[in-house]
Amino acid sequence: MGIDYAERIPNNVELASDRTLQRALERWQPAFLSWWKEMGPTDFNAADVYLRTAISVDAKGWAHYDYVRMPDYRWGIFLAEPEPDRRVGFGDGFGSPVWQQVPGEHRSTLRRLIVTQGDTEPASVEQQRLLGHTAPSLYDLRNLFQVNVEEGRHLWAMVYLLHAYFGRDGREEAEELLVRHSGDADKPRILGTFNEPIRDWLSFFMFTFFTDRDGKFQLKSFAESSFDPLARTCRFMLTEEAHHMFVGDTGISRVTKRTLEVMDELGTDEPEAVRRAGAIDLPTIQRYLNFWFSSSLDLFGSEASSNAAAYFAQGIKGRPDEKKFDDHLAREATFALDVPADAGRVRQDHVPLRNAMNEVVRNAYVEDCARGLARWNKLIEASGHGFRFTLPSTRFRRTIGNWANVPTDPSGRPIARDEYDAKLPSWLPSDDDRAFVASLMHRVVEPGTMAAWIAPPDKGIKDRPVDYEYVRLA
Ligand SMILES: [Fe+2]
């Protein structure tokens, strides 16, 4: 039976006139839907959710709001509008026309990068699949589902590239994206952070703040790619990604705000007292932050990387906002890296800038994270308390790169292994912390009502009030 493509799969890639692509997607779509029904937020398939759906790329169409059942969400395929006469923006081919097809010599590299990005999208849906049962409000439940369906669409976006530009091996990779699962012992997701369980909403907010933000920087790097369909795909994904980080940023703000209210009511910042009053003490929030930030840092790869140098030289993966740099060739420049030396000392290495591209991107990410912390700290400061959130050093608790398995404290100071082993549990969420946070996780379904551990948002979604019925549970 034929499919009305514009209706079922809203797109701006002329799907209706591309028979090969239609056939590939027709085969893949049922597998995607059964993956969603098995690995997605399965218990909420019958709920009507007030969701944003992209139905075109222009300002009006990309954010269409209505009640939708998630299995009926229209996972569309959208690329940002082409830039006329776009040129390669960095690397050895600087200034030559961008590629509308995959150059043979870059085929396997591009395929691997697209698969790695694509793998993270369904992974996060799997990680978050049970959170609906403990949502602190209907507003939050709706935001969770919005993030979930958009990560599903991001998977579609990567599968589109695989189907449209990589032939048979692209189709095989697209199938594999539904076979690996987060945390699966035999077929895990490709990147470490995407195999970490997300069991509570504090972790969810940390994940959307820190791990989705890694995604933002990866997408910004790919948005510079000379492979134009990839660049345009990622540019459009970034418009959706902004909401995911908003969910994390405001989520942590609201948790902090509620904690401060409780501290003021009690007249103490003593963690046990705050906990007894049903809020999450600030040091526990800091430990969750330490965990998710340090885990996400590894996603950028090694500080010095010959792969990163090759991606840059070849024009495949650039720096976020490449235009703001003066030197797009980066042939001569070097980059100073702190590396561990003997006896707990730190030495500086100078590596070719091209080899340090992962670190350049990671540093931009860290700066972006720090802006969020500054906002949360303003709340604490305004309420007159002395506590401040801090970002751990990029050396802390790394498993990839120069600092992999080097014991340091959260400030990045190298310390003895036994001191590290003894103190690490106090820097990360303990079993007791996790059990406490889990004990707060109860579903709240009355419109406008919030769980006691989180403040209400400043405003609702799309001009709706906070007490709007964002999810009509079946
Ligand atoms: Fe995504």
Ligand SMILES: [Fe+2]
């Ligand atoms: Fe995301």
